[in-house]
Every structure is written in C-alpha cells, then in structure tokens.
Amino acid sequence: MTDFKTLDSLTDIAGKRVLTRVDLNVPVQDGQVSDTTRIERIAPTLRELSSKGAKVILLAHFGRPKGAVVESMSLEPISHKVEEVLDHRVHFAADCIGKEAHDAVEAMVNGDILLLENVRFHAGEEKNDPAFAKQLAENGDIYVNDAFSAAHRAHASTEGLAHLLPSYAGRTMQAELEALEKGLGNPARPVVAIVGGAKVSTKLDLLMNLVGKVDALVIGGGMANTFLAAKGTDVGKSLCEHDLAATAKQIMIEAASNSCAIVLPVDAVVAKEFKAGAECETVDIKAVPSDAMILDVGDKSVSSINDWIGRASTLVWNGPLGAFEIEPFDEATVAAAKFAAAQTAEGLLTSVAGGGDTVAALNHAGVAGDFSYVSTAGGAFLEWMEGKPLPGVDALKR
Structure with a gap:
C-alpha cells in the first residue's frame, strides 16, 4: 500500500x-x-x-x-x-x-x-x-x-x-494495513473466510460484506445454527436466533448471486449440558436430538473446512467454530487452526486473523505465531472486515 x-x-x-x-x-x-x-x-x-x-x-x-x-x-x-x-x-x-x-x-x-x-x-x-x-x-x-x-x-x-x-x-500500523490489504483489499485468490461466534446479529454487516468479496464463507459457532434453522434443520436446544431466519436466507441469496459458497456444518458435537467433560456425541446435522445443543462441529465438518482451506490462497478468520473455552468443544477450532498454520508454514496460504475470541482461540491452539498476521485490534479489525472506512487510517492517506 x-x-x-x-x-x-x-x-x-x-x-x-x-x-x-x-x-x-x-x-x-x-x-x-x-x-x-x-x-x-x-x-x-x-x-x-x-x-x-x-x-x-x-x-x-x-x-x-x-x-x-x-x-x-x-x-x-x-x-x-x-x-x-x-x-x-x-x-x-x-x-x-x-x-x-x-x-x-x-x-x-x-x-x-x-x-x-x-x-x-x-x-x-x-x-x-x-x-x-x-x-x-x-x-x-x-x-x-x-x-x-x-x-x-x-x-x-x-x-x-x-x-x-x-x-x-x-511500524505496527504499517504491518496491520499491509496484512489487511493481502487479506481482503487485494488478496491472492481463492479467498476463504471463517466466521464463528455466538450470534449472527453482531456480525450482519460483516457477513453481508464478505459474501461479495470471498470465494467461500465458512460459518461456525452459534451463528451456524441460525443458518441451519433457516434451512429447516432442527437444531434442538442450541443457541439460535430464530427471528433472524429471513436475514440468514437473504445472506445465502446474496452469496449465491456472488458465486460465494456458504459452508455450514454437516455433523455436530452435541451435549445436554454446557460444562467441561459433559457427556457428548457426534451426530449428523439432521439428527440433532431435540433435548441437546450443538457445541462444536464434528470431524466430517472439519474435513470439509480443511478441504476449503487447502484450496485457498488467502484465509481471513474471525471467531471460533465451537465453544472452544471448554473441552472437548475446542477440538474443531484447534484442528482447523493447526491445519491453516501448517499451510501457512509451507508458503501455500496467507492467513490473517483477528478479533478477541479469535486471538484467544489461536493462542489456545498454540498457533497464533504461525499465522501470517494476527490482529490484536478488536473493533477496528471487525469494521475493516465489514468494509467500513476507518477514520484514523483515512486521515493518514491524505
């Protein structure tokens, strides 16, 4: 830049x-x-x-x-x-x-x-x-x-x-802007974005902006449940914003018109309670028990996500794939993070990640230092991903 x-x-x-x-x-x-x-x-x-x-x-x-x-x-x-x-x-x-x-x-x-x-x-x-x-x-x-x-x-x-x-x-501002330019400004394609976290409502602008800029959008965390429910999948007692079904459908329509693949879980790790060491099982996404909640994505979903990362030249990551703070619901996030780090180490991938939970998840996986760039800027990183102007950056560009 x-x-x-x-x-x-x-x-x-x-x-x-x-x-x-x-x-x-x-x-x-x-x-x-x-x-x-x-x-x-x-x-x-x-x-x-x-x-x-x-x-x-x-x-x-x-x-x-x-x-x-x-x-x-x-x-x-x-x-x-x-x-x-x-x-x-x-x-x-x-x-x-x-x-x-x-x-x-x-x-x-x-x-x-x-x-x-x-x-x-x-x-x-x-x-x-x-x-x-x-x-x-x-x-x-x-x-x-x-x-x-x-x-x-x-x-x-x-x-x-x-x-x-x-x-x-x-130097930090320069490194951040150069990394972001490689991430979404002028990226090497294909570009895959992983967006996780609890709620769709907090990341609407982000999702709408990304479907017009990336080749595939992997949706994980609690927000994936809202998309699954919008497609008619029963997500049991999982965290889900049912009132945003129409919004989720609109994002999927926008993605289709921009030739952006939406990647949703095909299997899930479910449990009846959210606590460390809770009894859990992996089930097909269409077979979530009505009295259980989705707390992570399963092995087949991880294989699919890693397949997309393997085809990508650029990865932008914001938010975990599951409830990574509690074992064993950290396994999918850790597995995908380690695969992305390995691809980066081999020179096959430019990987840019940011946002509070994301930094914590990558640190938990032990690979934060192996990504091309990890942003410690929470709000500014999100607003950049949303395509919004950043006044402090624009003022430097006069």
Whole structure:
C-alpha cells in the first residue's frame, strides 16, 4: 500500500518532537499489567524513533473516563511496564496538554521517550474537538499513528491530529494495513473466510460484506445454527436466533448471486449440558436430538473446512467454530487452526486473523505465531472486515 507515508520517509528527525499515538489500553489486574502484547507491538516504532534521535511523545487512552480525570485510569502505572518492555527510561507527564505537558516536552533531550496522561481525561478527545487537537499539536512537529486498534474512532488523537502535522504510519500500523490489504483489499485468490461466534446479529454487516468479496464463507459457532434453522434443520436446544431466519436466507441469496459458497456444518458435537467433560456425541446435522445443543462441529465438518482451506490462497478468520473455552468443544477450532498454520508454514496460504475470541482461540491452539498476521485490534479489525472506512487510517492517506 503506497497511499500513506511510513517511517521510511522520516529520515532527518534528530531533535524533532514526534507525537506518537499508541494503544496502551492493556489488561490490568490488581494494578499490574497482565498482558504486554500491545506494548510489545509498539516497541519497534518507539525504538526506531528514539534511536534516530527524535523526542518521542506518546499519546494514548486507557479505559473510558468520559472526559473526566479518573485516578484508576491514569497511564502512570502503565508507563513503568512500557519502560520495562523497551528497556528504556520512559518519562511521564500528568496531563496531555497545557503547562504540565509543555514543560515535560521542553525538558526532553534527543532520544527521550515521554508518555503523556490519558487523552480521554479531556472531553475534546472523543468529540474530535479541533481546539483540543490543536493543543495536542502544539507539542509536536510530526505525527505518527501506531494505533490501528483505535483507528475506527474519529478522535482528536487518532484523526484530528493527522490534519495538523505531517503524518506517518508507525511500524505496527504499517504491518496491520499491509496484512489487511493481502487479506481482503487485494488478496491472492481463492479467498476463504471463517466466521464463528455466538450470534449472527453482531456480525450482519460483516457477513453481508464478505459474501461479495470471498470465494467461500465458512460459518461456525452459534451463528451456524441460525443458518441451519433457516434451512429447516432442527437444531434442538442450541443457541439460535430464530427471528433472524429471513436475514440468514437473504445472506445465502446474496452469496449465491456472488458465486460465494456458504459452508455450514454437516455433523455436530452435541451435549445436554454446557460444562467441561459433559457427556457428548457426534451426530449428523439432521439428527440433532431435540433435548441437546450443538457445541462444536464434528470431524466430517472439519474435513470439509480443511478441504476449503487447502484450496485457498488467502484465509481471513474471525471467531471460533465451537465453544472452544471448554473441552472437548475446542477440538474443531484447534484442528482447523493447526491445519491453516501448517499451510501457512509451507508458503501455500496467507492467513490473517483477528478479533478477541479469535486471538484467544489461536493462542489456545498454540498457533497464533504461525499465522501470517494476527490482529490484536478488536473493533477496528471487525469494521475493516465489514468494509467500513476507518477514520484514523483515512486521515493518514491524505
């Protein structure tokens, strides 16, 4: 993708103040950061800017303080974890605008890294208030956005700033956009998408967009039951949105008109209760007992899914195939994930995955590191899959 500038274009930046939007909305338990994935993702950008002698000023949000100062949502404790991951001193300022921010920036020397306090402590952030964006811009000469996961929001620090300063994509943003371009923008065909999860209602836009872009759409998880029921299959006591039968039929009609194959389960793992080690059996999809629920797809379905993955050049994955959190209902997701990872390792497949449950499922299968790209951006990844514009990305493309 050549329609935005990357750090490759930033050559002589020693002494320049580089306002860098990052994602530090990390999980915290008992005051401690419990997962450093998002910090590790931004580390290459920060190290590169610092090593080139820039004054690296970090902008980030944490939680939803809604324009008020909420002590428990301060970024100050997180600055220590950033320091630890980078193995580099990270200074902290108790505000992101005004005198405190200005004085902290003034005190910086080349190569320093400074984290400013939570941008969402100001109402102007989420309102994308031009006056607030201007106050942020006063502390910078250059703007770098490395927070793809916040790119679906038109906020002052993700969108407004890009119109006020020379703007560039950081390394994480660049990697994400390049992976997404290979996934759906300009993919190698055939393209197969796997969409799982509990409900069709949460992924209507996604399914409608995908049937016009992919060659096969594999539907798993609870949402497959809604499609099966719409086709007249009895799904017993399974999770199912019967009121969306007409919508499911419409998606299948759209798919047919776009020559997109819809791949539904042909067999299922059923149980009478949803708990670990529950007594379960595999049955034909047309023989689900009326007092049982579908909790995973069966071996024949996995063979069919793997057959589609085997024929694909590109795979886009969002959502598990079954209730993977509880054994043995994780088997189909694990089997398909391992097969996709093997195809990727052999250079036969470009595999792009994202969304919270998906990342957890691939980690559970032990193959997250073997996919071509795994996005940690939940909402932004979904909106990209839905074909919606991402304001934070569009602002970089001016």
